[in-house]
Amino acid sequence: MSTADAWRVLREATQARVGLGRAGDALPTAEILRLDAAHALARDAVHAPLDVEALVTDLRGATGLDVVRVASEAGDRTEYLQRPDLGRRLADGAELTAGEWDLAVVVADGLSARAVQAHAAGLLAALLARLEGWAVAPPVVATQARVALGDDVGSRLGAALVLVLIGERPGMSAPDSLGAYLTWGPRRGRADAERNCVSNVRPPHGLSYERAADVLAALLTESRRRQLSGVGLKDTGEALPPAD
Amino acid sequence: MSWTATVGGHSYRFTDLRDLLAKASPARSGDVLAGCAAGSAAERVAARTALADLPLAHFLDEAVVAYEDDDVTRLIVDTHDADAFAPVRSLTVGGFRDWLLSWEADTAALTALAPGLTPEMVAAVSKTCRVADLVAIAAKTRVVTGFRTTLGLPGRLATRLQPNHPTDDPVGITASIVDGLLHGSGDAVVGINPATDRPSTVRGLLELLDDARQRLDAPIQSCVLTHVTTTLELLEQGAPVDLVFQSVAGTQAANRGFGVTLEQLRDAREAALALGRGTVGNQVTYFETGQGSALSADAHHGVGGPVDQQTLEARAYAVCRAFDPLLVNTVVGFIGPEYLYDGKQILRAGLEDHVCGKLLGVPMGVDVCYTNHAEADADDMDTLLTMLAAAGCSFVICVPGGDDVMLAYQSLSFTDVLGVRAVLGLRPAPEFEAWLASVGLLDDAGRVPPLDPGALPALTTGMGA
Numbered sequence: 001m002s003t004a005d006a007w008r009v010l011r012e013a014t015q016a017r018v019g020l021g022r023a024g025d026a027l028p029t030a031e032i033l034r035l036d037a038a039h040a041l042a043r044d045a046v047h048a049p050l051d052v053e054a055l056v057t058d059l060r061g062a063t064g065l066d067v068v069r070v071a072s073e074a075g076d077r078t079e080y081l082q083r084p085d086l087g088r089r090l091a092d093g094a095e096l097t098a099g100e101w102d103l104a105v106v107v108a109d110g111l112s113a114r115a116v117q118a119h120a121a122g123l124l125a126a127l128l129a130r131l132e133g134w135a136v137a138p139p140v141v142a143t144q145a146r147v148a149l150g151d152d153v154g155s156r157l158g159a160a161l162v163l164v165l166i167g168e169r170p171g172m173s174a175p176d177s178l179g180a181y182l183t184w185g186p187r188r189g190r191a192d193a194e195r196n197c198v199s200n201v202r203p204p205h206g207l208s209y210e211r212a213a214d215v216l217a218a219l220l221t222e223s224r225r226r227q228l229s230g231v232g233l234k235d236t237g238e239a240l241p242p243a244d
Numbered sequence: 245m246s247w248t249a250t251v252g253g254h255s256y257r258f259t260d261l262r263d264l265l266a267k268a269s270p271a272r273s274g275d276v277l278a279g280c281a282a283g284s285a286a287e288r289v290a291a292r293t294a295l296a297d298l299p300l301a302h303f304l305d306e307a308v309v310a311y312e313d314d315d316v317t318r319l320i321v322d323t324h325d326a327d328a329f330a331p332v333r334s335l336t337v338g339g340f341r342d343w344l345l346s347w348e349a350d351t352a353a354l355t356a357l358a359p360g361l362t363p364e365m366v367a368a369v370s371k372t373c374r375v376a377d378l379v380a381i382a383a384k385t386r387v388v389t390g391f392r393t394t395l396g397l398p399g400r401l402a403t404r405l406q407p408n409h410p411t412d413d414p415v416g417i418t419a420s421i422v423d424g425l426l427h428g429s430g431d432a433v434v435g436i437n438p439a440t441d442r443p444s445t446v447r448g449l450l451e452l453l454d455d456a457r458q459r460l461d462a463p464i465q466s467c468v469l470t471h472v473t474t475t476l477e478l479l480e481q482g483a484p485v486d487l488v489f490q491s492v493a494g495t496q497a498a499n500r501g502f503g504v505t506l507e508q509l510r511d512a513r514e515a516a517l518a519l520g521r522g523t524v525g526n527q528v529t530y531f532e533t534g535q536g537s538a539l540s541a542d543a544h545h546g547v548g549g550p551v552d553q554q555t556l557e558a559r560a561y562a563v564c565r566a567f568d569p570l571l572v573n574t575v576v577g578f579i580g581p582e583y584l585y586d587g588k589q590i591l592r593a594g595l596e597d598h599v600c601g602k603l604l605g606v607p608m609g610v611d612v613c614y615t616n617h618a619e620a621d622a623d624d625m626d627t628l629l630t631m632l633a634a635a636g637c638s639f640v641i642c643v644p645g646g647d648d649v650m651l652a653y654q655s656l657s658f659t660d661v662l663g664v665r666a667v668l669g670l671r672p673a674p675e676f677e678a679w680l681a682s683v684g685l686l687d688d689a690g691r692v693p694p695l696d697p698g699a700l701p702a703l704t705t706g707m708g709a
Contacts, residue, residue, distance in 0.1 A: 003696035009707055010423065010697055014409055014416035017645025017657075018423035022694045025662035027645075035622070035645065039654070042616035081617055082273060084540070084582050111617055169580075170616050171652025174410070191541060193503030200410040200439055200650065207411060231473060231503035 015173050015205055038172035045175040047077055050113035050143055055120065059107065059139050062121035063128055066138040070094040070153065074144040087146035089188075096156040101137040102224065104159035104186070108145035112167030112176060115202070119178040119209070120165045123201055126213035127163075131220065147181045147195070154186025161223060162186040163216070168199060177202045180216055184229035194230035196223070245306065247298070249290040256290040259548060262308040264298070265364070266552035267291035268371045270592055274536045274583035278550040296338030296372050303365045308546045308555060314496045315506055320362050320562045329360030337368045344369065344381045344603075354385045358605030363494070363558035366600045370554070375631065378595040382635035385602035389570045390525020391486065392463040393431050393673035395638050396607050401670040402639035403661050404571070404609070405430035408650035412439050414452050415707065421456060422703050423644050427658030428685060428692040431676035432571060432609065432639035433487065433530065435467040439650055446470045447483045454484035459702040460683075463523070463675040465570070467530050472504055472512045479515040486521055487530045487570060488512040493537040494559030495551075501541030506563070513567050524675060527570035532611075533560040534575045535593050536583025553583060554593070558600040565606050571639065572601055573609035576628075578653055580615055587624030590614060594628050598637055609639035613655040622646070622654070629656060633664045662692055 007019035020031045027035075056067045073089045074080035080087050107120045128136060137157050142149050147164050154162030161184055168177040178201040183190055196219050200206035223229045247258045258264040266280035268291035275281035282288035304324065311317045331353070332340055343349055370378060388396040395402050407420030417436060424430050434456075436449050446468050453466035467487040468475075479485050490509060491502050499505065509529070516528040535553040537560075538544040544551055557574065564572045574597035577590040584590045594610050601608030612629050614620040629640060646657035664670065671677055671690060680686040683700075687693050697704045 003698075006697040006704070010419040010704075013419040013707065014413070014644075015649045016407070016409070016416070016420045016423075016643070017647050017649075018419050019697075020645050020657075020659075022659065025659060025666045025691075027657065027659050031645070035647070038647070039616065039621065046617045081580075082582050082585075083277065084580075085277070169652050171649060172616070172647045172654065173649045174652055177410075177652060189542075191501045191503075193501055198440075202410070205410065231471060 035172065042170040042172050042175050045112055045114050045170040048113055050109040051117060052141060052143065055107065055117060055141055058121035059124065059141070062125040063139060065136070068095060068138050068140045070096070070140055070142050072142065072144045072146070072149050077144070080144040084146055087144055088148035090149060090152035090156070094156065096140070096153060098156065098158035099137060100135060101157055101159040102134045102161065103131070103220065104137045104154045104157045104162045105139045106142050106150045106153050106162060106164045107139055108142040108149060108164055108166040110145065110166035111169045115167035115176040115178045116165065118176050119201055122209045123165060123178065123180070123212055126209040127216055130213055130217035148190065150181065150183060151186045151188050151190050154183065155188065159186065160184070161220060163220070174202060174206070177206060180212065182216070182219055182223060182229055184223050184227060196229050196233055247294040249294040251286045251290040251293065254286065256287050258291055258294060261302070261306045262546045262548055262551050264291055264295055265308065265368060265371070265555050266550070268295045269552040269554050270371065272553065272583070272589045272593065273581060273585040274539055274553040277582055278539050278544055278553070280550040280552055292372060295368055296336060298337050298368070300335050300337060300340055300365055301333055303362055303368070308364055308551050309495055310547055316494055316496055316559055316563055319506065319566055320559065323566065324362060325359035327360070328357055331357060332360070338372055340369050341372045341377065345377060349384065351384055351386050354603065358603065361603055363562045363600070363604060364555060366603045367555040367558040370596045370600055375592060375595050378599045379631055379635040382599040382602050385636070387602055387605055387607040387638065389527045389607040391465045391522040391527055391570050392524060393465070393675045394524055395432055395570070395673055397674065398636070399670060400673055401633050401637065401661065401665055402432035402673045403429045404432045404639055404641045405434045406437070406641050406643045406648065406655065407434065408437050408643065408648055410439055410650045412445055412449060414448070417449070417452065418456070418703055418707065420644050422697050422700050424642060424658055425700055426685065426695050426697065427662060428672055428680055429642050429658045429661065430464055431673035433465050433467050435469055435530070437469045437651055441470055441474055443474055443477055446474055447478050447481070450478065450483050450485060456703060462679045472508055476508070476512045476515060479512070485516055485519065487528055488516045489530045491532050491537070492560050492563045493533065493541070493543070494556035494563070495538050495543050497543035498538035498541045499563070501543050506566070509567050527568055529567045529569045530571040531564040531569055532573055532575050533557060533564070534579050535597065536579045539583065540579065554596055557597055558604070561601045561604045561606045565604055569607060571609060572606045573611050573639070573641065575611040575613065577614035577618060577620060578611065581618040584618070586619035587621065590618070590620055591624060591628045595631060595635065598632060598635060607638050610637055611641040611655055613641070613653055615653045625654070625656060626660070629660055629664055633668050633670060
């Protein structure tokens with residue numbers, strides 16, 4: 001097998017940048033330029049705004065539920081990047097009414113509006129299909145939002161659990177990766193260790209909607225049964241499907 | 245106790261040790277976010293001036309986080325070695341900087357001093373140092389550790405090969421391991437950040453790494469960087485665990501945010517030690533840290549107000565030091581621009597973390613890295629890597645092409661390390677270097693030649709390569 005063929009086999013096994021070649025003890029010019037271009041695109045993805053109208057339409061279509069819009073206390077992208085505390089707090093004026101909800105769902109722009117735009121509706125549709133009998137509150141679209149904003153939203157809605165679907169930090173090879181964080185008993189001040197996370201939802205390269213929904217549905221069911229989330233809720237349960 | 249200092253005709257007052265340290269700290273976004281940073285450049289220099297006059301012994305009398313409230317403070321105070329501290333007991337912070345830079349402060353003196361230093365002392369002295377000082381002092385410190393390779397020796401720069409994959413796919417991970425080994429990487433550890441904390445998946449990855457090591461017959465230690473409670477559970481089930489990993493921080497509350505206690509770290513370390521899997525040493529723990537982790541968990545509060553992130557980071561090394569680690573690294577640019585805003589802040593923080601860890605006796609490495617929402621780029625990483633290599637850094641982290649496709653950030657590429665090793669005449673860990681040479685991955689001049697995957701048949705035959 002030739003050298004080129006051998007590297008092709010490895011490259012097909014992963015998105016990681018294997019076998020880039022060498023210029024002495026450095027990378028060749030063509031690869032340096034490819035890396036620069038990927039960095040430039042990821043930088044631009046961080047600063048692109050969420051198209052809220054389009055997302056609301058997609059979520060309505062995917063779930064058949066009404067959709068509520070809220071914002072964090074961070075006024076714009078620059079403030080959002082430097083003040084995570086503001087991105088965790090719900091701005092005044094949010095129209096959220098408490099109810100008897102098993103689950104609240106927050107769809108948040110996070111650090112990649114592109115991820116949310118591409119994957120949130122598809123994942124949510126797959127998940128709701130697995131949650132028969134659950135009382136799910138109208139999905140909430142949140143802008144300039146961090147994961148912990150879900151605590152404010154969940155507690156205002158009176159929900160037992162909150163699930164936050166959020167755009168993850170763009171990588172050079174993954175500018176559109178969605179993360180999902182679930183928290184039992186949402187209230188301001190919950191620690192990261194009290195949450196469970198499924199990350200890299202990004203078909204076709206990352207997790208598929210179906211696979212992510214299987215894991216999330218099992219985690220949500222276990223969380224509700226045991227009335228906890230986080231480190232105490234390892235995804236060990238027999239209820240979980242086997243890994244791919 | 246409070247202090248005052250005058251700069252430019254204006255007198256500035258600092259209310260307590262915590263306030264003095266915070267205001268003296270070099271400018272960074274996280275301290276502004278926490279509300280403890282100096283309000284102006286002049287106030288920062290005033291604080292540094294007052295700090296330079298402070299006797300080192302004062303750090304034994306005033307805590308920045310209360311002893312009664314915090315098990316990290318108790319660990320620092322209760323394990324302080326007064327005899328080791330004796331040679332510098334009479335110095336001020338500024339005098340301590342001068343002593344550290346003196347010819348008298350050689351490797352042996354610094355090694356003997358380490359148990360006598362507290363994190364707050366080393367954080368304080370670093371705040372009075374320029375980056376060249378941070379390099380010069382670190383270059384004299386030596387912390388040597390071992391498991392299947394020996395790390396931290398003079399003239400060596402090791403690497404963690406980080407073959408992460410977004411879905412923990414075994415073939416994808418193996419492809420990155422092959423790429424790394426062909427670049428002579430992996431002498432510090434082959435360490436995977438798994439995409440999931442699920443014990444069965446973690447166990448599968450541990451077995452994949454152990455199987456690869458045995459097929460290669462290479463002196464490699466491996467690690468799957470999962471929560472310590474998961475590792476402990478897998479140890480009890482008989483999984484092949486070389487190293488126990490945990491992220492740690494500088495306050496009890498921040499460690500609680502990570503879901504970890506000192507007791508759990510002790511239990512997991514003892515369980516891994518009992519396996520006796522090391523050959524040249526038996527140091528079985530690996531910790532990651534980073535400035536801003538306590539603040540991000542709202543666990544940065546001290547006596548009288550917020551503690552600056554660099555002081556808290558140094559306190560994390562006191563946690564590491566208590567568990568005799570093989571490896572510790574700060575993930576310096578990972579946490580984001582709200583803590584370290586740009587390339588300048590990341591550069592300074594990486595060098596501070598490195599020297600503070602080394603002075604405390606911790607085998608310090610650095611993940612030279614940045615994220616796409618920080619004002620930094622690959623040029624900044626080249627600069628930091630070159631300075632760290634000159635400073636005698638134990639190890640750095642490498643991923644294919646510098647692009648971590650699982651964690652979505654940029655670390656170093658394998659070639660970055662080949663380049664800096666060539667420029668500064670540095671070599672891999674000795675046991676690993678001998679193995680590389682024995683299988684043709686190192687030439688007679690000690691260089692890593694460009695080879696294709698067929699050079700590693702033990703791993704690639706099954707892949708069709």
